[in-house]
Amino acid sequence: xxxxxxxKEIKTIWEDxxxxxxxxxxxxxxxxxxxxxxxIPRGVVNKVKSKAKINVKRILQIEDKVKHDVIAFLTSIxxxxxxxxxxxxxxxxxxxxLDTCFNMQLKQSGEILLKDIEELLISxxxxxxxxxYTLCIGRSHGIHAEPITFGLKMLTFxxxxxxxxxxxxxxxxxxxxxxISGAVGxxxxxxxxxxxxVAKKLKLNVEPISxxxxxxxRHAQFFSTLGLIASSVERFAVEIRHLQRTEVLEVEExxxxxxxxxxxxxxxxxxxxxENLTGLARLVRSVVIPxxxxxxxxxxxxxxxxxxxxxxxxxxTITLDxxxxxxxxxxKNLNIYPNKMKKNLEITNGVFFSQRILxxxxxxxxxxxxxxxxxxxxxxxxxxxxxxxxxxxxxxxKITNKIPVNxxxxxxxxxxxxxxxxxxxxxxLKK
Numbered sequence: 001x002x003x004x005x006x007x008k009e010i011k012t013i014w015e016d017x018x019x020x021x022x023x024x025x026x027x028x029x030x031x032x033x034x035x036x037x038x039x040i041p042r043g044v045v046n047k048v049k050s051k052a053k054i055n056v057k058r059i060l061q062i063e064d065k066v067k068h069d070v071i072a073f074l075t076s077i078x079x080x081x082x083x084x085x086x087x088x089x090x091x092x093x094x095x096x097x098l099d100t101c102f103n104m105q106l107k108q109s110g111e112i113l114l115k116d117i118e119e120l121l122i123s124x125x126x127x128x129x130x131x132x133y134t135l136c137i138g139r140s141h142g143i144h145a146e147p148i149t150f151g152l153k154m155l156t157f158x159x160x161x162x163x164x165x166x167x168x169x170x171x172x173x174x175x176x177x178x179x180i181s182g183a184v185g186x187x188x189x190x191x192x193x194x195x196x197x198v199a200k201k202l203k204l205n206v207e208p209i210s211x212x213x214x215x216x217x218r219h220a221q222f223f224s225t226l227g228l229i230a231s232s233v234e235r236f237a238v239e240i241r242h243l244q245r246t247e248v249l250e251v252e253e254x255x256x257x258x259x260x261x262x263x264x265x266x267x268x269x270x271x272x273x274x275e276n277l278t279g280l281a282r283l284v285r286s287v288v289i290p291x292x293x294x295x296x297x298x299x300x301x302x303x304x305x306x307x308x309x310x311x312x313x314x315x316x317t318i319t320l321d322x323x324x325x326x327x328x329x330x331x332k333n334l335n336i337y338p339n340k341m342k343k344n345l346e347i348t349n350g351v352f353f354s355q356r357i358l359x360x361x362x363x364x365x366x367x368x369x370x371x372x373x374x375x376x377x378x379x380x381x382x383x384x385x386x387x388x389x390x391x392x393x394x395x396x397x398k399i400t401n402k403i404p405v406n407x408x409x410x411x412x413x414x415x416x417x418x419x420x421x422x423x424x425x426x427x428x429l430k431k
Contacts, residue, residue, distance in 0.1 A: 030198050037193060053080050062075050113168060121158060137341070167229070227284060229320060241278070351382050
């Protein structure tokens, strides 16, 4: 990923130095297990650990010649650690190191993403509670429907990211496996107890059965989860973009005093952060199909997945981390305009009370079809002629002959639409 969309904490996980450090940790843990089992002499681990140094430049120089990254790594360790290092990698295959390391990197990245989601949830919840009863219009198909509250709108995102948190936890658990099973996964040249020891040491689970690689359905789940989270980020971003349109302007991204919106038009304040989030979400989702296609490999292994994972591992996790942090900052600093929400509620002259009138007419003896025609006719008149819907209804003799005026007036009450808000909040925010 380019620096513009990378945060250091997660970017470091995918740097060569960290990768090779994990490789060394895996090799030393395996050697330590072998020492305990009497497979290799005692003292190998201490000797190698004291002398081995990660030299990224040297490893890449060797790889350029031998065309094999793990061999290049082992050769570089041998150059520093000497004769004892010959016991490293005993009975192991490259995938034991590569796959276990990749899963560790995904786990480390996943834990950062999990923290991002937890912080985002705090911000969303705060806005939801603050605006629990802040009235605004609900929209379907982009058209005014019936009143809701801005807090309720926020609560839908809160619940969605709670689900994302659970999905991510499940996917981290799914990906947190270790395979030290040797060529084609038979343990022919390595004791299964070594794998168990390494897994415990690295705080991973033993892969129940590997071929020569860890099964890629685990990775497909992980990357699919990232794609789902990215889609939730985009849904939130799109909502903000719509609500910030000049004609709506119910919310607005924070705009700094020295910030500029357009090189040509000084008046512009654009929802650039939310638009950026939409773009980043597309990038994260783009890794899902390649991850799914990586599941079907030839026989016990091939490397068609390798180049894919070297790209999508860092790119997707770094991008999603940046997006989640950016979304959190947008939500925390969001300018929210209740007065504009109220003004927007009024532009349709109250036609959103149409369903309540419809229901009351059916309760008073009208057929649903007849009641619908009467209400729709009055609603269209109010909308087209810019008249008060309530006044038109109160002047309609077909209606007032059945329903007293005093009763009709009570139907135009905003509290009717908020009376169950507390129930919704209680069932979503309960411990």
